[in-house]
Amino acid sequence: MLMINTLAGLLILTSLAVIAAKTAKKSSALYAVQSLVLVALFVFLAQELNAHELYMWSVSAFVTKVLLVPAILIFAVRKLDESTVPASMNAAWLIPIATAIVVVCYMATNAVQLPLAEHLKPALSVSLSHFLLGLTCIVTQRNMMKQVFGYCLMENGSHLTLALLANKAPELVEIGIATDAIFAVMIMAVLVNKIYRTLHTLDAKQLTELRG
Amino acid sequence: MEWINALLAVPFIVGVAFFFLTHMKTASFSTALHVTGLGLMLICSLNVVAAVLENGRIETWNHWIYVDSLSAVFVGLIGIVGTLAGVYSIGYMNTELKEGHIDYRSYVYYHAFLHLFFGSMLVAVTTNNVILMWVAIELTTLTSAFLVGIYGHRTSLEAAWKYIIICSVGVAFGLYGTILTFSNANAVLHDSSQAIFWSVINGQAANLNPHLMYLAFAFIVVGFGTKCGLFPMHTWLPDAHSEAPSPASAVLSAVLLNCAMLIVLRYFILTAKAVGFDYPQALLLVFGLLSTGVSSFFIIMQHDIKRKLAYHSIENMGLISFAFGLGGPIGMFAGLLHTITHSLAKALLFCASGNILLKYRSRDIYYVSGMWKVMPWTAVLFAGGALALGGVPPFGMFVSEFAIVVAGITAGKTWWVIFCLIFLTIALSGLTIMLLKTVLGKPTEGVEAGEGSRLSVAVIALYLLLLFAIGIYIADPLSQLLQNSVGIILGQDNVSFGDMLLLPWQTLQ
Numbered sequence: 178m179l180m181i182n183t184l185a186g187l188l189i190l191t192s193l194a195v196i197a198a199k200t201a202k203k204s205s206a207l208y209a210v211q212s213l214v215l216v217a218l219f220v221f222l223a224q225e226l227n228a229h230e231l232y233m234w235s236v237s238a239f240v241t242k243v244l245l246v247p248a249i250l251i252f253a254v255r256k257l258d259e260s261t262v263p264a265s266m267n268a269a270w271l272i273p274i275a276t277a278i279v280v281v282c283y284m285a286t287n288a289v290q291l292p293l294a295e296h297l298k299p300a301l302s303v304s305l306s307h308f309l310l311g312l313t314c315i316v317t318q319r320n321m322m323k324q325v326f327g328y329c330l331m332e333n334g335s336h337l338t339l340a341l342l343a344n345k346a347p348e349l350v351e352i353g354i355a356t357d358a359i360f361a362v363m364i365m366a367v368l369v370n371k372i373y374r375t376l377h378t379l380d381a382k383q384l385t386e387l388r389g
Numbered sequence: 390m391e392w393i394n395a396l397l398a399v400p401f402i403v404g405v406a407f408f409f410l411t412h413m414k415t416a417s418f419s420t421a422l423h424v425t426g427l428g429l430m431l432i433c434s435l436n437v438v439a440a441v442l443e444n445g446r447i448e449t450w451n452h453w454i455y456v457d458s459l460s461a462v463f464v465g466l467i468g469i470v471g472t473l474a475g476v477y478s479i480g481y482m483n484t485e486l487k488e489g490h491i492d493y494r495s496y497v498y499y500h501a502f503l504h505l506f507f508g509s510m511l512v513a514v515t516t517n518n519v520i521l522m523w524v525a526i527e528l529t530t531l532t533s534a535f536l537v538g539i540y541g542h543r544t545s546l547e548a549a550w551k552y553i554i555i556c557s558v559g560v561a562f563g564l565y566g567t568i569l570t571f572s573n574a575n576a577v578l579h580d581s582s583q584a585i586f587w588s589v590i591n592g593q594a595a596n597l598n599p600h601l602m603y604l605a606f607a608f609i610v611v612g613f614g615t616k617c618g619l620f621p622m623h624t625w626l627p628d629a630h631s632e633a634p635s636p637a638s639a640v641l642s643a644v645l646l647n648c649a650m651l652i653v654l655r656y657f658i659l660t661a662k663a664v665g666f667d668y669p670q671a672l673l674l675v676f677g678l679l680s681t682g683v684s685s686f687f688i689i690m691q692h693d694i695k696r697k698l699a700y701h702s703i704e705n706m707g708l709i710s711f712a713f714g715l716g717g718p719i720g721m722f723a724g725l726l727h728t729i730t731h732s733l734a735k736a737l738l739f740c741a742s743g744n745i746l747l748k749y750r751s752r753d754i755y756y757v758s759g760m761w762k763v764m765p766w767t768a769v770l771f772a773g774g775a776l777a778l779g780g781v782p783p784f785g786m787f788v789s790e791f792a793i794v795v796a797g798i799t800a801g802k803t804w805w806v807i808f809c810l811i812f813l814t815i816a817l818s819g820l821t822i823m824l825l826k827t828v829l830g831k832p833t834e835g836v837e838a839g840e841g842s843r844l845s846v847a848v849i850a851l852y853l854l855l856l857f858a859i860g861i862y863i864a865d866p867l868s869q870l871l872q873n874s875v876g877i878i879l880g881q882d883n884v885s886f887g888d889m890l891l892l893p894w895q896t897l898q
Contacts, residue, residue: 290600292576308561315558321550328557335564342572345581346520353524354564360531361557368538368553372546384547387628 178296181225184218185303188337192307192330193275196314197268200259201322205250208329212242215333218300219340225297228344234351238336241355246329246362253366254322257373262320262380274313275306282306293341301341308334321372321379325365332358392440393447393454396433396464397515399426400508407501411494416486420479423500427475430507434468437461442866445873448517452586455517458873462725463514463651465870469855470643470736471507473848477740478503478636480842484747485634495539503637506532510648517586522652523560523567526616529645530556536637537629548625548632555625556616563612563652569605570659573597587655594662602663609656610672616649618703619710620680627687630699631752635743638695642702643736647728650709657713658878666716674714674802678809680707685812688819694742694752697823698735701778704816705731708793711809715796718884719891721875723792729867730785730859737774737852741767744841744849749833754823759832764840768828770849775824777856779817782893785859791893799887862895872897 191211198204216235223231279302286302293301311330318324339346339354373379403426410418440447441461448455456464486496509532513525530553538549574584577596583589590597615622630638653673660669684703691697705727712724742752744767749757760768777784790813797806832838840846858864863871876884886897 289604290598292572292598308565312558315554324554328554331558331561335561335568338565338568342568343520343575345575346571346585347518347582350518350520350524350585353521357524357527357531361527361553364531364534365553368534368546368549371538371541372550375541375546376543381550384550386544386547387551387632 178225181218181221181297182299184214184221185300187214188218188303188307188333189275189279189310192310192333193271195326195330196271196310196318196323201254201257201320201326202251204323204326205247205254208250208326209243209247211333212238212246215337216243218337222300222340222344226344230346230348230351231340231344233348234340234344237352237355241359242333245359249359249362249366250325253370256370257322257379259320259322259379261378265319265323266317271313275310278309278313279303279306282309291342297341301338304334304337304341306334307331307337310334319380319382321369321381324381325362325369328365329358329362332361392433392436393449393456393515396430396437397454397508397511399429399433400504400511403429404501404504404508407497407504411497413497416483416493416496419497419500420483423475423479423504426504427472431468431472434464434511438465438468438870442869448588452588453518453521454515455586455588456515457877458870459651459654459877460514462729462870462874463647464511466647466729466732467507467510467514467644470732471510471640473851474636474639474643474736474740475503477639477743477845477848478634480845481634481636481743481747484842491539495541498535499539499634499637502532502535503640506536506640506645510644513648514651517588519567519571519585519587519590522587522655523564526563526613526649526652527557527560529648530560530616533633533637533641533645536641537633539634539637540632542632545632548628552625552629555622559615559622560612562608562615566605566608566612566656569601569608570597570656573601573605587659590659591662594659597659597663599664602660603668606656606660606669606672609653610676613649613652614676617646617653617706617710618680619676619706620683620703623680623684623703626703627696627699630702630739631693631695635695635739635746638699638742639736639739642699642739643732646702646706647732650706650728653710654713654878658880662880670714670716672714673710674805677707677709677711677714678805680704681711681809681812682707685815685819688816689822691819692754694745694754694757694823694827695739696752697754697819698738698742701816701820702731702735704812705735708790708809708813711805712793712796715793715800715802715805717796717800718875718879718886719792719799720796721878722871722886722891723789723796725871725874726792726863727786727789730789730856731778733852733856733859734774734778734784734786737849737856738771738778740845740849740852741771741774744845745771745827747841748839749836754826756833757827758830760828762832763836763838766840766846767849770846770853772824772828773853774849774856775820777853777860779820780813781817783857783860785856788860788863788892792891795891863892868897
């Protein structure tokens with residue numbers, strides 16, 4: 178039990194590190210670390226919930242999220258020069274934002290009656306916070322590559338929610354969601370590279386031709 | 390039964406096959422494969438619809454696929470409107486290739502992704518598995534993002550980026566709604582292998598926890614509403630629809646938005662059974678009227694033809710949502726009918742705007758002028774389509790908008806309807822300005838007179854003919870499908886429309 182909540186807490190810390198990291202390469206490595214935490218969480222949840230499906234999930238999550246997605250991301254950024262992107266919001270502001278998100282999510286999940294054991298609610302609130310932290314990353318970061326990481330964080334958050342509330346769903350469903358996520362990251366990475374080759378920038382604020 | 394298997398397999402097989410054509414030197418193989426794929430898709434979808442009409446529904450693949458009358462309406466739309474847009478795309482894309490606006494590689498990829506896009510939409514509307522529904526909708530974003538950014542210009546890449554980010558984030562909210570519904574159903578049914586199926590959840594929907602369904606439906610409307618283009622999550626839509634090649638814009642606007650609306654409807658049905666009709670209807674009513682209202686002002690201000698049409702899609706998706714929000718058998722019927730008529734009209738106009746774009750190389754209504762002399766056929770069809778879109782009789786959209794007004798009066802929401810009609814009038818004036826500037830006036834200097842390809846004109850004419858046919862008389866198979874669908878939405882076997890005059894010149898059996 179303690180393990181699950183500790184790992185859930187670690188998930189928030191690693192996602193803050195992914196957002197705050199200076200380069201996309203570092204973010205990729207940190208994302209791999211975070212996914213490893215997620216995989217461990219799946220294993221402990223499988224024991225706790227007596228859900229054998231989650232063992233399978235942990236294996237597929239290891240392959241896709243610890244190995245494949247970070248590899249794609251590192252490969253995608255090898256030709257990108259990120260130094261041209263002006264600094265986004267000061268990373269220090271992440272501290273109050275993350276705190277507010279965690280508190281609000283904790284209150285929200287406590288207020289709702291869910292088909293889930295009471296002691297797992299903190300983990301659920303973490304999964305929701307994680308999702309919103311990913312959204313924060315997309316909204317606050319100017320670096321387009323960082324926005325892709327924001328999407329990945331959201332995806333990890335919803336994956337944990339899925340593991341908590343829908344762990345009995347057929348395996349094929351989980352594979353579908355994981356495949357979707359990989360294709361999404363691949364297509365986003367290709368698009369970022371195309372934009373970089375055409376516009377010579379990774380700054381999302383430069384994309385302002387279309388208005389009204 | 391076999392038709393449904395073929396319908397779901399063909400677009401994916403054809404789509405993947407295109408990736409093997411990248412080394413070919415001529416476009417003829419691509420065109421041949423494209424035509425084959427379209428033909429098969431049309432035949433299969435029509436047969437699936439026919440089977441549903443005959444047997445009531447199709448359930449196969451261990452319940453994973455479930456096509457009832459409601460799905461069949463959307464399968465038919467993808468099959469007919471999608472295929473016609475695909476046929477239009479042959480001439481359009483070949484011209485773009487010939488004139489060097491895209492390279493051969495992009496040309497092949499365009500076709501590959503177009504068919505994969507069709508496939509993902511077909512899965513979205515036919516699957517019974519609620520999580521697969523979400524997966525398929527997300528897949529539609531991924532497959533169509535390339536279509537939006539295909540030209541590789543600064544603006545099209547920007548549009549593609551906004552599209553993929555906003556829709557992925559939006560649809561992720563939809564996943565939360567899906568998970569909440571599934572775990573809720575699982576707690577009721579105690580059988581996870583069944584709780585994943587929409588049809589099973591629907592059977593037990595009255596026992597679902599109402600508090601969770603309130604929450605789940607809010608997530609669903611925000612999530613899939615993003616994909617429908619409802620205000621305020623609509624910001625990706627004008628960019629994506631205006632930057633994509635015109636046939637792709639037609640598919641995005643006329644087919645994709647409807648698929649997302651079907652998913653919202655599926656959850657509407659579950660939520661209405663769990664918490665009553667008031668809450669889901671109120672949500673759709675407010676989002677619908679806001680979308681219609683806000684977009685009508687944008688329509689007036691726009692001077693880019695395709696952006697004007699894109700805002701029109703937001704307006705009409707709002708109107709459809711508004712009709713469902715009014716509720717009752719008439720509101721549901723009107724909403725579904727409007728889905729069909731809007732789809733035809735919007736596909737028509739985007740294809741016609743493609744002909745304009747190929748001729749004038751501009752989308753600016755201050756530049757495009759004198760179409761009646763430059764390309765008379767396209768001009769007449771474009772004008773007919775725009776008037777049809779504005780709700781002018783005798784075309785289909787007049788009939789569906791008439792039904793929406795009747796639904797509003799029946800529901801006792803006359804003031805809401807009056808507001809809605811004011812917005813529609815504003816939108817119509819926006820379309821009229823476009824027509825006056827582009828169709829009439831002196832031909833733009835330096836533009837040679839000459840009609841678009843015969844095939845493209847034929848496709849546009851066919852769209853107008855279909856709109857006209859629906860405007861005059863709703864054929865029995867269609868009316869039967871729509872009435873069965875209303876029964877599914879309201880959870881009643883026999884739907885009675887009462888004594889109100891639902892359609893201007895036809896009474897329903």
